[in-house]
Amino acid sequence: MMQQIYPAPAHSYRYELNKDFQFAAAHYVPHEEAGACRRLHGHTYFANITVVGDELNESGFLVNFQDIKNLIHKRFDHTVLNEDSLFDDMDPNHFPTTEAVARKFWEVIQESLNKLPNQPRCLQVFLRETPTSYVVFRPRKEDFQ
Template identity: 65%
Template sequence: MIQQIYPSVAHPYRYELNKDLQFAAAHYVPADAAGKCSRMHGHTYFVNVTIAGDELNAEGFLVNFAEIKQLIHDRFDHSVLNEHEAYFQDDDPDRYPTTEIVARTIAEIVQDGLDRSDNKPRCVQVFLRETPTSYVVYRPQAGRTR
């Protein structure tokens, strides 16, 4: 994992958990304006997910780190992102697998998993590095799903 200092997000919660992970995936951006990125290519994505909350679960966790890895790494590693049609669509620019939309999608997937827990933590930030020189930070707005 790349040693990285991530931008911090202000939040009102007592606990904050950060999980770093990586996954290798291919994608293409189905738009002429994407230039070379409109052709299939791959990345090793580096992700930092920030989760915050006030209450721990029955096991004393805000969330188990393994659950975050399962939600993201196990779903996307060694896959073609465009083929995950539940998340990405070639005919909807709001669902192209750009770095921004992949970061937002990761936040949505993580939050969906967190919503099933009794202590209801929140995904407050996703940092997604696509290349050594390019990354996106996505912060869900409180009370909004997108």
């Protein structure tokens, strides 16, 4: 994987963990304005997940790097995103656009983090769909409620 520089979210937490990984997936965007993206096609996505917190867990980790990767990679690698229950071809907020995929990944990750006693937070999902196109999703404070 190529070394990349990601935009850094501002925060005052003691620890910041970043996990890079890639996965292959296909999708289509079910809307007339999507042009050629209306047809099924695939990407090798690159993701960077930023997790922050003030306390380490009983193993000395903020979060285990592998746990972050597994939440996304095991579920989405070599799949058709449209077929996952997170996405809906009838609701534009749930089409598998890069924007929505980044948001959905945040939801999956944060739901898992909410179960941890040290309460880490996912502050950013960087998702590169092609070498020249990427999205950054950052939740608002109220999203953590």
